[in-house]
Amino acid sequence: MRSLYTLAAIAALSVAASAQLSLTTTFANNNGGAAGGAVYFNLTALTSINVVALDINTSLAVGNPASLDVYLVPGGTWVGNASNAAYWGTPILAGQAYVGAGVGQPSNVVFSSALPLAAGQYAVALVNNGAAHAYTTGGTGFPLTYADANLQLDLGGASNVPFTGTPFSPRVWNGTVYYTLGGGGTFARASASGTGCGAAPLGDGTFYELFDGIASNFDLSNTGFTLNWTGNGYAFVPGASAIVPPTGAGPIALGDDQTVAVQLPFSLPSPQGLNNRVWLCSNGFMSFQSTTNADFSESVAELLSAQTRLCFLWDDLNPGAGGTVDGEVDVNGVFHITFTNVPEFGGTNQNNVQVSLQSNGTIEVKYGSIALLDCLVGLSTGNGATDPGGIDISAASPFMFTTGFAQAALGLAVVDRPIIGTTANTQVSGIRPATALAGAMNYGTPFPTPLDLTALRAPGCLIYTQPLFSQGFATGAPTALVGIPIPNLPVLVGVSLDQQAAVADFSYNALGVATSGVVTWLIGDV
Numbered sequence: 001m002r003s004l005y006t007l008a009a010i011a012a013l014s015v016a017a018s019a020q021l022s023l024t025t026t027f028a029n030n031n032g033g034a035a036g037g038a039v040y041f042n043l044t045a046l047t048s049i050n051v052v053a054l055d056i057n058t059s060l061a062v063g064n065p066a067s068l069d070v071y072l073v074p075g076g077t078w079v080g081n082a083s084n085a086a087y088w089g090t091p092i093l094a095g096q097a098y099v100g101a102g103v104g105q106p107s108n109v110v111f112s113s114a115l116p117l118a119a120g121q122y123a124v125a126l127v128n129n130g131a132a133h134a135y136t137t138g139g140t141g142f143p144l145t146y147a148d149a150n151l152q153l154d155l156g157g158a159s160n161v162p163f164t165g166t167p168f169s170p171r172v173w174n175g176t177v178y179y180t181l182g183g184g185g186t187f188a189r190a191s192a193s194g195t196g197c198g199a200a201p202l203g204d205g206t207f208y209e210l211f212d213g214i215a216s217n218f219d220l221s222n223t224g225f226t227l228n229w230t231g232n233g234y235a236f237v238p239g240a241s242a243i244v245p246p247t248g249a250g251p252i253a254l255g256d257d258q259t260v261a262v263q264l265p266f267s268l269p270s271p272q273g274l275n276n277r278v279w280l281c282s283n284g285f286m287s288f289q290s291t292t293n294a295d296f297s298e299s300v301a302e303l304l305s306a307q308t309r310l311c312f313l314w315d316d317l318n319p320g321a322g323g324t325v326d327g328e329v330d331v332n333g334v335f336h337i338t339f340t341n342v343p344e345f346g347g348t349n350q351n352n353v354q355v356s357l358q359s360n361g362t363i364e365v366k367y368g369s370i371a372l373l374d375c376l377v378g379l380s381t382g383n384g385a386t387d388p389g390g391i392d393i394s395a396a397s398p399f400m401f402t403t404g405f406a407q408a409a410l411g412l413a414v415v416d417r418p419i420i421g422t423t424a425n426t427q428v429s430g431i432r433p434a435t436a437l438a439g440a441m442n443y444g445t446p447f448p449t450p451l452d453l454t455a456l457r458a459p460g461c462l463i464y465t466q467p468l469f470s471q472g473f474a475t476g477a478p479t480a481l482v483g484i485p486i487p488n489l490p491v492l493v494g495v496s497l498d499q500q501a502a503v504a505d506f507s508y509n510a511l512g513v514a515t516s517g518v519v520t521w522l523i524g525d526v
Contacts, residue, residue: 020052024176025146025153027057027104029134031171034160034260035059035253036277039133039173040078041156044121049150049179051115057174058107059132059253060100066130068096068109074187074522076123078157085163086517088125089191090414095129103134106176116526118185126173127162129263130327132253138170151177161261161279165292186493188417188524190424194450194500194517196409197461198430198508202271202308203404204385205233208378209393210300219394220377221370227310227379229269229361233402234379238394240364243354246326246338254282255320256345257294262337265329269361271308271381271403278357280327280337282320284313284375286355296345298376304385308403312365313353315375318345334358344372379403407432409460410508412501412516415481418523421488426519428473428480428501436475437504437512441482442467446498446518457510464518465500475503486523497521 033039060066069091073081081087098109126133135158136142146153157167211218224240254260259281267274272288279287283296287309295302296316303311319325323342329335335357341350352368365377377393381403411429418424428439442465450462473480482501486492501516508514 020178020180021148021150022176022178023146023148023151023153024055025155025172025174026136026142027106027174028142029057029104029136029174030140031137032059032134033132033158034258035132036127036129036162036261036263037133037158037160038125038127038162039135039156039158039171040082040123040125040167041173042077042121042154043124043177044152044154045117045119045150046152047119047150048182049117050182051111051117051177051179053108053110053178055106055108055176056098056126056128057104057134058100058128059103059134060107060130061251062100062102064100064249066098066100066128068098069094069127069129070096071125071127072115073123074189075120077121078123078125081123082157082159082167083163083165086193087191088163100131116182116185118187125162130250133158135174136172138172142172144170144172150181151179153177160258161290161292164290185526186524187526188419189522190414190417190519192412192414192517192519194462194464196411196430196514196516197458198407198514199409200407202381202383202406203233203402204381205271205401205403206304206378206380206385206388207236207391207401208300208303208311208376208380209390210298210376211374213374217373218370218375220367222367223394224364224366225393227363230400232404233400235398235400236396237398238396240366241356243338243352243366243368244330244336244356246324246328246336246340248326250326250328252280252325252327254280254325256282256318257296258282259292259294261290262327264335264357265333266359268357268359271405273405273408282325283317284315284339284353285309285311286337300376300387300390303376303378303380304382304387306382308381308383310355310363310379311376312355313339313351313370313375313377315372316345317342317351321345322348323350410501410503410514410516412499412519414519418486418497418521420486420490420492420523420525423483423485424521425481425483426499428482428516429478431475431478431480431503432505432507433476433478435505435507439473439475439480439501439503441471441473441499441501443470443484443497443499444468453511453513453515458513459509461509461513461515463500463515465498490525492523493525495523497523
């Protein structure tokens, strides 16, 4: 541990010894996004630099903690790519901690390691975990380009859910880039593209009660229910623990008819597999699939046809008009999403509900005082689920229902950038341990046109890579980390290499093979 502190101290001293420079845009925000959202811009290094820190403008209250993920694409542009998650890959720097300074003030984010950038253009995305970006609308007297002798920023766009949907543009990122001169080298890059095969549909689990405000007034006030995850569904049990009052440390910015991504402190087992975030709607539902759906008109038909979601109080709610929405983890590691005194749209009634998520997949829905009369409560895998008929939740006895994990396609994701002298890892996902026979990672060059294996009874399976060599990996778990050491040889700098995973398993298709998408490396020395 002492050696880690020594290295950190040396790094801090070396940064302090260099002349630190900075370039600021503005902090005169007149707009802002949702918690967990992203901003996008292009950064051009006019000479070699080391980026060491940022100031950002954020909704976070003074003294509250959050973190920033930094995405960087060398030679890229954010324009036309803000909605392409594969283009951005994984963060260059993930979870960079900071403390809020308040809206309109610079919140300082010191990087855990400097980013050495050679001269050239880079696409940048900043994802604000647990807080919202504050920014300025372009074309309102604020320029879209800021520059000094070493650095240029071309702005920009924003989105409430990172890499999803059409971005808001033009938007002027509010911030400061702190840097030193130097850096350079070839920036190692890894990006994922293409699609894997072998996906299987979800189960069809659904339960619900529709309160229409006439024949059935809401009767769940001051009660609740618990959904215990069984591995392929839930066990419904009436009753839940008491509401845990929020402290206000984790406000979620939700306006009328708005859905935002909420980061979880753990990976949650769900009908969609493991999720490290959920998508929370101001209208009283939570999705396990990425969505911008903010539907306020509750209905059984839409429950069955839309995304996999838990409707804890689906109605036309408006937290933008009053009350609060919070997301906090307690001392026991339970994550609580709490609506406090939230009114219906156009009204002043106050409604209180809490959804508590545990790392084992258990979900508690807890009601305080509820003033509304009509809403829908329930859960469905959606995506065309069948209607089992409504139930009386307040009178229901314990029961089981199956949702099942979505059987994911074989996936391949970037873990490390390919820097000479290091081991670069990628992660294979979607493995079915009970039936998988073997796995192989193929390294090589891309086929001009991917080979389609549909005619060989492997529908949707494509071979992207002409292998030069292969590496076996174990298939005894749903995921596998596959690493290869890259020799510390300067001759490898600038070399491009593709990799693609394959698994032998007859549960995927009649051919007995599933293939992943492709990860493309550009080997570098930084």
